[in-house]
Amino acid sequence: MGISRKDQASIRDVVSLPLAVRRAIIAHARRERPRECCGLLVGRGRRVSFAVAATNVATGETRFRLDDREHLTLRRVLRAFRPPLAIVGVYHSHPKGDARPSETDVAEAAYPSWLHVIVGLKTTRPVIGAFRLRNGRVRRVTLRANERDGLPLAGRRDA
Numbered sequence: 001m002g003i004s005r006k007d008q009a010s011i012r013d014v015v016s017l018p019l020a021v022r023r024a025i026i027a028h029a030r031r032e033r034p035r036e037c038c039g040l041l042v043g044r045g046r047r048v049s050f051a052v053a054a055t056n057v058a059t060g061e062t063r064f065r066l067d068d069r070e071h072l073t074l075r076r077v078l079r080a081f082r083p084p085l086a087i088v089g090v091y092h093s094h095p096k097g098d099a100r101p102s103e104t105d106v107a108e109a110a111y112p113s114w115l116h117v118i119v120g121l122k123t124t125r126p127v128i129g130a131f132r133l134r135n136g137r138v139r140r141v142t143l144r145a146n147e148r149d150g151l152p153l154a155g156r157r158d159a
Contacts, residue, residue: 014142015115015130016047022145024051026126029093029119032056038064040074041089041115048088048115056092063104064092089115097122099129101138109133115141 021041028037028051038056043049052074058065071087078085090111094102099120101109109116112134120127130141 013132013139014046014144016043017117017128017130017143017145018048019145021048021051022128024053025091025117025119025128028053029095029121029126032093033095033121035061036064036093036095037119038066038090038092040066040071040087041091041117042074042078042085043088044083044085045088049085051091061095066090087114089117091117091119093119093121095121099127101131101133106133106136106138117143 025039028039031037036056036058037053039051039053041048041050042052054070055067056064057067074087078087092105097120099118101116101118105116105118112132114132116131116133118129118131120129128143130143132139132141
């Protein structure tokens with residue numbers, strides 16, 4: 001018996017999200033509560049090296065929109081890095097919700113190659129989920145603290 005296509009896709013889509021980056025994202029989410037926080041994930045390939053907090057220019061508490069100027073400025077700065085770094089994803093929080101994409105998140109996803117990390121603050125302990133949002137479809141991504149350990153972060157509750 002072989003591995004199903006669905007299982008093959010989930011095996012291939014594993015991203016390294018270091019504990020320090022995870023903690024920075026959670027701290028940002030807690031600071032911005034009750035509003036959604038947002039920021040950009042910087043790294044190479046399937047490795048996230050940094051979380052860069054951004055300004056949420058959306059009005060209200062249940063939406064996020066990155067500041068366009070901050071996004072473009074970060075892109076310009078990253079061009080100077082050697083070895084090169086790039087924006088590999090985006091993160092945001094759901095202050096009263098789960099760590100999964102909302103219908104709005106799916107509908108407004110603009111970069112199909114980006115990783116989407118969501119922090120759910122519905123319970124006392126934050127939960128982190130990661131996803132690929134492409135063409136209206138959601139696919140869960142497995143997160144690892146680093147490439148050498150086998151402990152997935154997705155679905156774990158973290159302080």
